[in-house]
Amino acid sequence: xxxxxPGKDSxxxxxxGALPGLLRFGHVLTGDPREAEDLVQEALARSLRRWHSxxxxxxxxxxxxxxxxxxxTRWRRWxxxxxxxxxxxxxxxxxxxxxSEDWDRLRRALVRLPVRQRTVLxxxxxxxxxxxxxxxxxxxxxxxxxxxxxxxxxxxxxxLEPETVDRGATSDS
Amino acid sequence: xxxxxxLRRLMRDSGWSLPAWPxxxxxxxxxxxxxRLASASIVAAVLLVVGTAAxxxxxLLDTASAPVATGHKHMTAHPSPPQSPPPxxxxxxxxxxxxxxxxxxxxxxxxxxxxxxxSLCPDAAGxxxxxxxxxxAAKIVLHQLGRGFKSDLRVSDRSAWPLLASSWQSxxxxxxxxxxxxxxxxxxxxxxxxxxxxxxKHAIVAGCGRRVALSTWVIVYGPAGKPALDAxxxxxxxxxxxxxxxxx
Numbered sequence: 001x002x003x004x005x006p007g008k009d010s011x012x013x014x015x016x017g018a019l020p021g022l023l024r025f026g027h028v029l030t031g032d033p034r035e036a037e038d039l040v041q042e043a044l045a046r047s048l049r050r051w052h053s054x055x056x057x058x059x060x061x062x063x064x065x066x067x068x069x070x071x072x073t074r075w076r077r078w079x080x081x082x083x084x085x086x087x088x089x090x091x092x093x094x095x096x097x098x099x100s101e102d103w104d105r106l107r108r109a110l111v112r113l114p115v116r117q118r119t120v121l122x123x124x125x126x127x128x129x130x131x132x133x134x135x136x137x138x139x140x141x142x143x144x145x146x147x148x149x150x151x152x153x154x155x156x157x158x159x160l161e162p163e164t165v166d167r168g169a170t171s172d173s
Numbered sequence: 174x175x176x177x178x179x180l181r182r183l184m185r186d187s188g189w190s191l192p193a194w195p196x197x198x199x200x201x202x203x204x205x206x207x208x209r210l211a212s213a214s215i216v217a218a219v220l221l222v223v224g225t226a227a228x229x230x231x232x233l234l235d236t237a238s239a240p241v242a243t244g245h246k247h248m249t250a251h252p253s254p255p256q257s258p259p260p261x262x263x264x265x266x267x268x269x270x271x272x273x274x275x276x277x278x279x280x281x282x283x284x285x286x287x288x289x290x291x292s293l294c295p296d297a298a299g300x301x302x303x304x305x306x307x308x309x310a311a312k313i314v315l316h317q318l319g320r321g322f323k324s325d326l327r328v329s330d331r332s333a334w335p336l337l338a339s340s341w342q343s344x345x346x347x348x349x350x351x352x353x354x355x356x357x358x359x360x361x362x363x364x365x366x367x368x369x370x371x372x373x374k375h376a377i378v379a380g381c382g383r384r385v386a387l388s389t390w391v392i393v394y395g396p397a398g399k400p401a402l403d404a405x406x407x408x409x410x411x412x413x414x415x416x417x418x419x420x421x
Contacts, residue, residue, distance in 0.1 A: 012198035023191040028184055033191055045204035103186040125177065126184040153176065160176040160183075 011051055015044060018060050025064060029071055029122050031111035043067040064127070068137055072119060105159050117152035120145055263322050263338040265331075273326065277414050281332035284380035293332035294381035295418050299411045300388035303362045307390050310415035311360065311408055315392070318417060330409060330418040363389035363407070373405045385409060 019040070026036030043066035047054065054062050110118050116138070123134045124145075131149075135142045194200055269275040281293035314328045322341040326334060363374060364387055373393075378386045390408040407419040 011201075015197045015201055016193075019193045019197050020190065023193065024189045027189045027191055036191060037194075041200060041204045042208075044201040045208050048201060048205045049208065103183055103188045106180075106183045106186075107188075121180065122184065125181040128181075153180070156180060157176055160179045 011048055014059055018063065021060070022063060022067070025122075025126070026067055028110075028126050029067065029119065031107050031118070039067050039071055042070055046070070065137060068119060068123070072115060072138065102159070106156070109156050109159055113152050113155060117148045117155070120148040121152045121156075124149055263341045265334050265338055266326070268331075277412055277416075278326075278331055281330065281334075282381075285382065293335070295330040295332050295385055295409050295411070295416070297382060297384040300384055301410045301412070302387055303390050303410065307362075307410060307415065308360065310410070311390055311392065314408060314415050314417055315406070328415070328417055330411070330416040333416075333418045336420075359391065359393040361391065363387075363391045373407075377407070390415070 022040045022044070023036055026039045027033060030036050030039060043063050046066050047059075047063045110121070113121070119138065120134060123129045123137065124131070129137070131142045131145045135145045138145070266273050268278070268280045276299060279296040279298055282296050284292070284294050317328045318325055322337065325337045325341070329337060363377060373391070374386070377389055388409045388411075390410070392406045392408075405420070406417065408415055408417055410416070
């Protein structure tokens with residue numbers, strides 16, 4: 001039997017339990033802590049409005065899907081910020097967030113990627129979703145997903161060379 | 174370890190973690206309330222855009238007179254909005270009707286691509302590139318917008334007329350209470366300035382064509398401190414007449 005309609009009473013519990021993971025996902029997706037918070041808040045609020053129709057077992061994927069859609073929609077309109085060289089830098093000097101040089105480089109490089117490439121990489125390597133599912137989420141073909149992933153990986157490849165990771169791991173330990 | 178595995182590992186670095194909100198449920202409930210209000214009526218949203226557009230000239234007149242105004246200049250809504258007529262059907266004059274010559278107000282054309290919120294584009298006939306008089310003309314047009322349906326039509330291209338008609342048909346007095354503050358971030362030609370969001374440029378060039386883009390003058394504005402909510406008001410100049418045509 002499918003459990004449906006978690007109800008508003010359970011929404012608060014859901015938020016409390018899922019929030020850290022959603023914020024983390026939003027941070028990877030956007031590359032910026034404040035934008036991640038905005039994205040999570042917007043997606044949760046949208047989800048709350050349709051909470052009666054969300055199956056409790058699917059609640060987290062549902063909210064994450066809302067985050068992806070909101071993120072793509074938002075950046076489709078405002079991607080000029082990336083093209084014009086705007087880089088969110090609020091967390092750069094935060095020592096708690098600077099876990100490693102490699103992580104910080106990756107964060108900066110991800111932010112520079114076009115939103116579709118970044119989203120594909122996050123869904124593929126953070127969420128471990130198959131390309132067909134990513135295509136479904138993003139409203140494009142699996143071939144487009146593969147090409148976007150290839151371009152994104154190519155852009156990030158200099159950061160992913162073995163010596164870069166090894167040096168970061170050493171300094172971080 | 175492959176590059177993909179390294180990427181996967183770096184994406185799962187604990188550096189991505191963010192502190193949870195102590196008031197998460199209340200915060201989301203507030204956001205949901207805001208969303209409900211925002212989506213309560215599409216008409217209200219359209220009215221808000223047009224109403225905000227009507228407020229910008231008031232602020233522009235108070236700011237520096239430089240043709241290209243960048244930076245953040247805060248302004249407040251006009252305290253005494255003009256009288257608003259009761260809602261009633263607004264009829265769009267046909268092409269070539271009295272008072273609206275076709276050479277100035279030709280029929281709007283459909284966008285080439287559905288790449289933006291633009292449902293109609295200005296006809297490219299008679300369009301002129303922005304000149305030295307354009308900044309002042311933009312202020313005048315903005316100042317005149319919102320005074321009445323007919324006067325709005327006179328300072329607008331036909332591509333904006335359906336939007337104006339629906340706004341006036343629904344009544345517009347609520348606009349002034351809602352619009353609040355706005356900051357003008359950019360005022361200038363569309364074609365060459367980094368002050369115009371690339372998405373807006375792309376929408377105009379791809380949707381309406383190069384001639385319309387070359388003639389377009391843009392005012393980018395938004396609520397103070399929230400650049401993500403910026404909006405753009407677009408104008409063209411046709412045969413010496415500056416015309417509002419879209420608020421994106």
